[in-house]
Amino acid sequence: MNPMVHNLESMLAAGKDGALLRYTLGKAYADDEQMAVAREHLRKATALDAEYSVAWKQLGKVELADGRWETGFICDAYGLDGAEDITHFGGWKAWLAQRD
Numbered sequence: 001m002n003p004m005v006h007n008l009e010s011m012l013a014a015g016k017d018g019a020l021l022r023y024t025l026g027k028a029y030a031d032d033e034q035m036a037v038a039r040e041h042l043r044k045a046t047a048l049d050a051e052y053s054v055a056w057k058q059l060g061k062v063e064l065a066d067g068r069w070e071t072g073f074i075c076d077a078y079g080l081d082g083a084e085d086i087t088h089f090g091g092w093k094a095w096l097a098q099r100d
Contacts, residue, residue: 002031004028005025005032008021008025008028009025012025017044018048019046019048019049019052019055020045022041022042022044022045022048022055023041023042023045023052023055023058025038025041026038026039026042026045026055027058030058039059042055042058042059043059045059046059
């Protein structure tokens with residue numbers, strides 16, 4: 001196990017919770033292939049800061065590496081809040097082209 005994990009877990013136990021700490025723990029556990037624990041920390045990171053895109057991205061990687069499917073960017077329904085429906089553009093590239 002990554003030696004840093006012990007220090008990070010100690011910080012968490014001392015009540016120093018936060019999105020960055022949870023992301024770092026999640027990434028460390030994922031690197032150590034402990035996907036269930038990684039997923040728990042990454043989900044908490046995104047719950048603490050729903051706009052933490054790096055945590056969402058890592059969560060997507062963890063889910064895929066674990067063999068289960070969830071889209072990393074919108075794992076929860078609130079990821080769609082305020083999103084623009086681009087269906088009428090016929091595809092992602094067409095939407096990007098109209099932005100230029």
